[in-house]
Amino acid sequence: MVETTSHSFTGPHGPKPKKALSRRNIFLYGTLFVVTLYYALPLYIMIVTSLKGMPEIRLGNIFAPPLEVTFEPWVKAWSQACTGLTCDGLSTGFWNSVRITIPSVILSIIIASVNGYALANWKFKGANVFFTILIFGAFIPYQVMLYPIVIMLREIGLYGSLTGLVIVHTVFGMPILTLLFRNYFSSLPEELFKAARVDGAGFWGIYFRIMVPMSLPIFTVAVILQVTGIWNDFLFGVVYTGPDSYPMTVSLNNIVNSTQGVKEYNVNMAATIITGLVPLTIYFVSGKLFVRGIAAGAVKG
Amino acid sequence: MTNSVEIKKLDLHFGAVKVLQDLNLDIGKGEFLVLLGSSGCGKSTLLNCIAGLLDVSGGQIHINGTNVTWAEPSERGIGMVFQSYALYPQMTVEGNLSFGLKNAKLPKAEIESRVKRASEILQIEPLLKRKPAALSGGQRQRVAIGRALVRDVDVFLFDEPLSNLDAKLRADLRVEIKRLHHSLQNTMIYVTHDQIEAMTLADRIAIMRGGQIMQLGSPDEIYGRPVNKYVADFIGSPSMNFLDGRIQGGAFHVGDLSIPLDGYDFAGGSPVDADATIGIRPEHVVTGELVGNAAFQVDVEVSLIEPTGSDTLIDCTVAGNHFRVRMDGQSRVSLGEKLRIGINPSMASLFDAKSELRL
C-alpha cells in the first residue's frame, strides 16, 4: 500500500483567478482600441457627413453627428449626381457593374475550378509546365499588358463592350484562382479520387459528384475574392469600356472629381458608401466560410 | 487451379525513382494473397498498378485471362478497399454503395438487390440512410468493404484496411474478412505491414522489400524456412536471435560454443567450412524439463524479465550476444538466476555470412 500523509485541503483551489488589468492586458486592449479607431473613424465621418445637408457641412464640424438627418444626398448620389455630361447618378454604373461582375465571377470560377481539379488530380502530360506558366502570369504587372489587350480586343471586335471586359476579368483572375483550387483539391484525400475511379466515374463525374460537393468553403473564398476584386476594379473598367458601359467605380470617380459647381461632400460620401456596399455585404454574409476556406486552401503547396 | 491475376515483368518508375522492378507474381483463383513489407517498400504502388490507378512503366497485368494493362480501373473486374475508408462524405451509406452501380448504368432493381444483399452480409442495414460522418471507424470500413462487394467482382484489393482501427476492432474485422473470403471464395490481394494480419489471413504471403518480392510462400514456409536473413528478422515477434559464427566439421561455432548441426535441413549441400549466421526464434528455445532432450544446451544468466501474461520473455547473453528466450507465462524465474536453455538445430535457420541467403 502507498501511504498517504493526511493534510488539510485549505489554500488555493478551483480555477486559477485571472487579473483583469494586468500589464499585458492593458497593452493588448490598448493596441486593439487604437487600431479599431483608426479603421472605424473614417467610416464614421463618411456616414455622418452623408446624412448632413450642405449648410451644416460648411460649419466645418466633421466629427459632430448630423443636427438634422437627411437622406437627400443618398438619393442624389444614386439618381441625380452628374458624371461629366449626364446627370443620372450612380444607378447606370451600378447596373453596369452588376452586368460585368456576375458573368465574370461565374465564368472565372468555373474555368479555374476545373483547371485546379485537373492539375491536382489528373497528372496529365505537361501539367507542370502549364501550371508554371499560369503562376508566372500572376507576377507580370497589369500595366505591361494593358495596351496589347486593347489591340487584341479591337481585333476581335469586343473593344469598348461589356463582353470584352468580362473576358479580361476572367483571364486575369485565372492564375490566383487556379492556384487556390488546385491547392484545395490536393488537400482532399487522394483515396477518395481513387475510389471514385474504381467506381467508374469519369473526369466530369468525379468533378461534379465528388469534388464540387466537398468544396463549398473554397468556392466561397473564390466568390468573395472575385466579387470584391472585380467590383472594385477601376483600371480595366476605364480602359476597356466606353462611357455607356462604365462600371460603378468609374462613375463614382467622375462624380467625386467633377469640377463643376460646389463640392457636395455629402453626396460624394453617400456615393462612396453605396459603391462599397456590395463587397461589404458579401464579407458579412460569408465571413466564417471565408476564413475556413482560406485555411483549407493553405494546407498544401 | 487457374490464375486469377498474373503480373509479368512489371516496372514502375516515378521519374528517376524505380519503385517496382521486374516484378512477377501469379495469384490463383480464390487465393488470399497478402503483400507484406515495411513502409515504403512499394506494396500500395503494386496494388494501385493492379487496380489501374497508376500507369505502369513496363510489363503486363492480366486479370481472369484478359490483358488489362491499359484498361480503366472500373473495367478490370476489381473492387478496392482503402486505409482511410475513402467514403464519399456527402452521400449516404446507400449512396456510397450504389455510386459505382449507377455509373455502370445498372437497372434500378438490380442496384437495390445488390445493395440489400451486401448490407445484409456486412450487417450495415440499419446504417443505410446515414452519412459517413455519423459512423464509427469499424462501421465505415464495413461500408467500404460493402462498396467493393456490390460490384460483384472476382478480385478484391485491400490497402491496409484495418490500420486506422483500434486493436480490438482490428482483430474483430480481421476475422470477419477471413469469414467473408471463405463464403465468397473470390481472390483477395491484401496489403499490410502487420505480420499478425498476414499470418492469420493469408493462403500465401509475398514479402516485399525495395520494390521486389523477397519470398513468396505459405505462412508456414515464411515463418519456418525464411529464404534470407531479412525475412527471418522481419517475421516473428519477438524477432529472431542471430549469432554470427562459423560452420566447421558439421557444427556451428560461436565464441567457445559449438552447436551440432545434425538434423538441420540444408537447402543445398552442407558447407564444409564457411562463415555463417545462425538464427533461433525465442519461442524455439527449449527450457524447463525438456532441456535434457535438446541437441545443444548452455547455461545462461537471466538479465531481464518481461512478463506479458501468456508468455514471459527473458533476456540473457549467449557467447557474448544478446539473446531472448520465450518461456511459458506460468514459469517462475528471477533476475540473475542461472538458467539452462536448449537449442534444436532442426528448428534453427542458417544464413551465409556474406549473401545472407539461407543455407
Ligand SMILES: Nc1ncnc2c1ncn2[C@@H]1O[C@H](COP(=O)(O)OP(=O)(O)O)[C@@H](O)[C@H]1O
Ligand atoms: N507519386 C509518387 N511520386 C514519387 N514517389 C512515390 C510516389 N508514390 C510513392 N512513391 C514512393 O514509392 C515508394 C513506395 O511507396 P508505397 O507503394 O506507397 O509504399 P508502401 O509499401 O508503404 O505502400 C516510396 O518510397 C514512396 O516514396
Ligand SMILES: [Mg+2]
Ligand atoms: Mg501503403
